[in-house]
Amino acid sequence: MIEPWLYETHVHTPLCRHAEGDLDDYAHAAFQRGFHGLIVTCHAPMPEGFSPTVRMRVDEFDDYLSMVFRAQRHWQGKIDIRLGIEAEYFPGFERWVEHQLQSADFQYVLGSVHPQMVEFKQRFWTGDPVEFQRAYFQILADAAETGLYDCLAHPDGVKNETPDAWDPQAVMDDVCRALDRIAATGMAMELNTSGAEKIVPEMNPFPAMLKEMCKRSIPVVIGADAHRPDRVGHRFGEALDLAESCGYRCVSFFVGRTRHEVPVAAARKAISCRTTASARMDWGMGDHARSGGGLEQPTWTDSTRAE
Ligand SMILES: [Zn+2]
């Protein structure tokens, strides 16, 4: 279905233990920036003891649903708030995720491989950073082949775990093999704008990978992965330019787990239409303009970055 509007598809809340700001602040930011809707994608609970410092606990899941549905009612008529989830992919936990995804009416399911997790490193780190990168891309394709998710999040996240050994050309064959497998599943992949703020300062995935995705007709979904309200919609304009320069004419989002397409030009227009002088003033002066910091850093690993 072709739509004239765009959703912000990837935001977190303090329930994830490494994000800040009320959901209302995220909704307000999305509204001001011209989004038609906002999909909340907190990190899904995992069994007790599995990277517990960066996600809600199982017994907080009902709070998550209440929070999202309350915001949905509150913002009705202004912005379409939807329940999503960022579900983990980790080999051996497929049944857990499958069961989890049946437990609520999720509108959008991001599938994430997080190579920064202690659990991931314990299982897959062999001492060779390039081997680690290769393993990551294979696991990403494994995630797609489960069929559990709508879209694969930040699909080259491994580059920030091994930045000194990151040479896209060295792993391009592995990337292309993974993309062949992913394309065969029909799953979408994310263009995650938050990558531009990380150690390897470019969006995820890197441009050559985005081009290969486009060649294989893999749908692309833009998400800011906002862990604070002022990052909602962050760099979407740049992301649209990048997607277009890599060959995409449309970007996608999911509602009701159904993919919707937006022509790039329409997406650009949609998110520029409400960035008026009054909106800017509101951002500069209001309670909703937040600076970063304030929260303790999360502990995916010893070193560590969340997302
Ligand atoms: Zn995320």
Ligand SMILES: [Zn+2]
């Ligand atoms: Zn996160």
